[in-house]
Amino acid sequence: xxxxxxxxxxxxxxxxxxxxxxxxxxxxxxxxxxxxxxxxxxxxxxxxxxxxxxxxxxxxxxxxxxxxxxxxxxxxxxxxxxxxxxxxxxxxxxxxxxxxxxxxxxxxxxxxxxxxxxxxxxxxxxxxxxxxxxxxxxxxxxxxxxxxxxxxxxxxxxxxxxxxxxxxxxxxxxxxxxxxxxxxxxxxxxxxxxxxxxxxxxxxxxxxxxxxxxxxxxxxxxxxxxxxxxxxxxxxxxxxxxxxxxxxxxxxxxxxxxxxxxxxxxxxxxxxxxxxxxxxxxxxxxxxxxxxxxxxxxxxxxxxxxxxxxxxxxxxxxxxxxxxxxxxxxxxxxxxxxxxxxxxxxxxxxxxxxxxxxxxxxxxxxxxxxxxxxxxxxxxxxxxxxxxxxxxxxxxxxxxxxxxxxxxxxxxxxxxxxxxxxxxxxxxxxxxxxxxxxxxxxxxx
Amino acid sequence: xxxxxxxxxxxxxxxxxxxxxxxxxxxxxxxxxxxxxxxxxxxxxxxxxxxxxxxxxxxxxxxxxxxxxxxxxxxxxxxxxxxxxxxxxxxxxxxxxxxxxxxxxxxxxxxxxxxxxxxxxxxxxxxxxxxxxxxxxxxxxxxxxxxxxxxxxxxxxxxxxxxxxxxxxxxxxxxxxxxxxxxxxxxxxxxxxxxxxxxxxxxxxxxxxxxxxxxxxxxxxxxxxxxxxxxxxxxxxxxxxxxxxxxxxxxxxxxxxxxxxxxxxxxxxxxxxxxxxxxxxxxxxxxxxxxx
Numbered sequence: 001x002x003x004x005x006x007x008x009x010x011x012x013x014x015x016x017x018x019x020x021x022x023x024x025x026x027x028x029x030x031x032x033x034x035x036x037x038x039x040x041x042x043x044x045x046x047x048x049x050x051x052x053x054x055x056x057x058x059x060x061x062x063x064x065x066x067x068x069x070x071x072x073x074x075x076x077x078x079x080x081x082x083x084x085x086x087x088x089x090x091x092x093x094x095x096x097x098x099x100x101x102x103x104x105x106x107x108x109x110x111x112x113x114x115x116x117x118x119x120x121x122x123x124x125x126x127x128x129x130x131x132x133x134x135x136x137x138x139x140x141x142x143x144x145x146x147x148x149x150x151x152x153x154x155x156x157x158x159x160x161x162x163x164x165x166x167x168x169x170x171x172x173x174x175x176x177x178x179x180x181x182x183x184x185x186x187x188x189x190x191x192x193x194x195x196x197x198x199x200x201x202x203x204x205x206x207x208x209x210x211x212x213x214x215x216x217x218x219x220x221x222x223x224x225x226x227x228x229x230x231x232x233x234x235x236x237x238x239x240x241x242x243x244x245x246x247x248x249x250x251x252x253x254x255x256x257x258x259x260x261x262x263x264x265x266x267x268x269x270x271x272x273x274x275x276x277x278x279x280x281x282x283x284x285x286x287x288x289x290x291x292x293x294x295x296x297x298x299x300x301x302x303x304x305x306x307x308x309x310x311x312x313x314x315x316x317x318x319x320x321x322x323x324x325x326x327x328x329x330x331x332x333x334x335x336x337x338x339x340x341x342x343x344x345x346x347x348x349x350x351x352x353x354x355x356x357x358x359x360x361x362x363x364x365x366x367x368x369x370x371x372x373x374x375x376x377x378x379x380x381x382x383x384x385x386x387x388x389x390x391x392x393x394x395x396x397x398x399x400x401x402x403x404x405x406x407x408x409x410x411x412x413x414x415x416x417x418x419x420x421x422x423x424x425x426x427x428x429x430x431x432x433x434x435x436x437x438x439x440x441x442x443x444x445x
Numbered sequence: 446x447x448x449x450x451x452x453x454x455x456x457x458x459x460x461x462x463x464x465x466x467x468x469x470x471x472x473x474x475x476x477x478x479x480x481x482x483x484x485x486x487x488x489x490x491x492x493x494x495x496x497x498x499x500x501x502x503x504x505x506x507x508x509x510x511x512x513x514x515x516x517x518x519x520x521x522x523x524x525x526x527x528x529x530x531x532x533x534x535x536x537x538x539x540x541x542x543x544x545x546x547x548x549x550x551x552x553x554x555x556x557x558x559x560x561x562x563x564x565x566x567x568x569x570x571x572x573x574x575x576x577x578x579x580x581x582x583x584x585x586x587x588x589x590x591x592x593x594x595x596x597x598x599x600x601x602x603x604x605x606x607x608x609x610x611x612x613x614x615x616x617x618x619x620x621x622x623x624x625x626x627x628x629x630x631x632x633x634x635x636x637x638x639x640x641x642x643x644x645x646x647x648x649x650x651x652x653x654x655x656x657x658x659x660x661x662x663x664x665x666x667x668x669x670x671x672x673x674x675x676x677x678x679x680x681x682x683x684x685x686x687x688x689x690x691x692x693x694x695x696x697x698x699x700x701x702x703x704x705x706x707x708x709x710x711x712x713x714x715x716x717x718x719x720x721x722x723x724x725x726x727x728x729x730x731x732x733x734x735x736x737x
Contacts, residue, residue, distance in 0.1 A: 066682065069702065070701055070702050073701075073702075073704065074701065077487055077704070094484060097484055097485065097488050098484055098487045098488045099488055196686070378484050378485075381702075381703065382703055389508075389509075414503075418481060418483060418485055418492075419485075421494075422485055422492060
């Protein structure tokens with residue numbers, strides 16, 4: 001079988017060439033790596049692109065989310081990366097540092113369809129590193145409040161909280177009521193908070209001040225601003241922990257939310273689809289979303305999400321850019337939203353679509369105008385895991401707030417030690433040879 | 446004299462291969478552990494610095510390292526005796542003259558060793574499933590409440606140890622079986638004539654004859670169990686709450702997710718020295734035991 005096949009194939013190929021069935025233009029094979037569900041759904045958008053670009057064939061490779069970072073990084077180090085990829089926007093500084101990504105500034109200034117001003121600013125900025133753009137946002141992700149409108153109004157609050165003080169007041173009132181009804185199993189907890197996820201603390205902190213200081217050389221966690229956010233976060237955690245017994249037994253968030261086990265929780269856009277799908281019909285209208293509260297009014301949240309990037313080693317950069325332009329078209333983004341539920345990063349993709357009127361989407365639309373990016377240093381993932389550990393210990397009372405802030409700075413400064421050395425060395429080299437030889441160093445103060 | 450030289454000539458190819466493929470990489474790795482090779486170094490080699498023993502000092506100052514060491518120690522302490530006991534028991538059963546179908550059982554019990562770890566790990570994840578798993582179902586028949594095996598920080602490591610014992614005991618079983626078959630039958634005959642019960646035969650004939658094998662098996666098993674990696678990688682990714690992060694998993698995370706190859710190789714060398722120490726300790730204990 002095998003033998004015949006391998007014998008016949010060259011023959012077929014020869015005859016094929018002889019009858020001249022080769023395409024008019026040389027065909028290009030474009031490889032794109034995309035993670036998880038997006039990777040699966042991407043292939044449904046590709047046929048249309050291939051029709052309008054007959055000489056380009058796109059091969060979409062699906063990578064599991066859990067190992068996407070490691071696979072992409074290893075491929076980049078080995079110079080065996082794909083032509084383009086879906087990259088978590090917080091990874092961009094890391095990949096740009098090892099020179100794996102193609103800067104897209106030239107393409108962007110020439111492009112008529114990818115318009116930076118049309119993108120939500122925080123999301124767009126998250127693709128910049130040291131003064132250059134390395135990616136185009138594909139979809140945005142952020143965190144905000146999900147709450148049970150009916151339970152909140154039963155407690156006497158007709159609208160969701162807008163400020164820190166309002167939110168805490170509501171939580172305490174809810175808790176007070178829960179306690180007076182104690183013994184009734186249905187009395188809801190005020191807030192379900194996952195202490196092993198640092199996103200809420202990061203968002204609250206970023207509302208106040210940058211998380212790193214002096215050109216991202218040191219942690220800024222002992223600053224008055226961050227301490228304010230930390231103290232507030234710890235008081236939220238206290239509320240959540242009073243009902244810890246309830247929240248540690250939460251096996252299925254949606255079931256418990258529908259049952260009324262808690263009023264508030266913090267999550268991201270994927271919950272819109274999950275809640276629409278999983279909540280029983282009688283609870284359909286009972287929930288809503290709200291922008292993250294700020295100190296004096298709706299506050300900023302994190303600019304998360306994924307971007308499309310071109311790898312430096314790609315031989316097909318023009319075709320890769322064409323694919324990015326295609327995937328960034330508002331109509332294609334709307335279709336992608338229908339398939340995946342992911343939120344489009346462009347304002348024009350939201351306009352004139354039913355997206356904004358979907359249940360819970362309005363608060364996201366408002367939140368997207370107020371996004372802050374995570375610090376643009378390649379060490380961020382390590383800093384973030386240090387924050388997770390310390391934040392959880394502080395929330396559980398094993399560490400006082402001041403000690404936690406100190407420990408955060410200590411660990412962050414240690415992780416950033418190499419960065420400080422490199423920046424120092426770079427500025428020394430610049431002084432010696434003049435700034436003209438150096439790379440664009442936007443991060444330098 | 447010339448025969449000595451001839452001997453050296455014969456081992457030269459092997460020594461060369463060892464030097465090239467073992468000694469050189471190990472030395473290189475040790476050199477790497479004295480540097481701060483990281484993602485910045487990948488961008489520009491000039492960003493490599495010699496840091497002496499700082500990686501080691503920092504490692505000892507990292508809470509997660511001690512956590513990983515404790516997790517690994519738990520896995521070894523729980524897994525190795527269980528594994529050796531299971532191997533020995535199954536080898537004794539297979540070796541028994543009363544055993545029927547012993548070849549079939551030998552093959553069946555050895556089968557987990559030769560199956561792909563990832564494939565059986567996925568099957569075990571189904572078995573261990575909190576709600577639909579067969580293990581919880583079986584336990585519920587005797588009234589044990591549901592256990593969240595891989596999701597509860599207290600149960601995740603025991604679950605992984607259970608899986609590892611099942612996966613590996615067949616290998617030691619075959620070694621034990623071979624050793625059992627090598628015990629001369631007349632020893633048992635003499636013991637029987639002296640009136641020894643089967644339990645006494647096991648205690649005074651079988652176990653002493655197996656002593657060298659037991660030492661070998663325990664050395665190999667301890668060394669193997671200390672290198673716990675694939676099971677948590679597939680089943681729990683080091684979680685929940687870092688309860689299944691082993692030393693090797695820590696090294697992998699540091700090395701291949703953050704690309705801190707300098708500190709990752711330091712982890713590898715710390716593990717190596719730990720194993721070296723433990724092995725020497727085991728050998729010393731075995732000597733004293735056999736001398737006594």
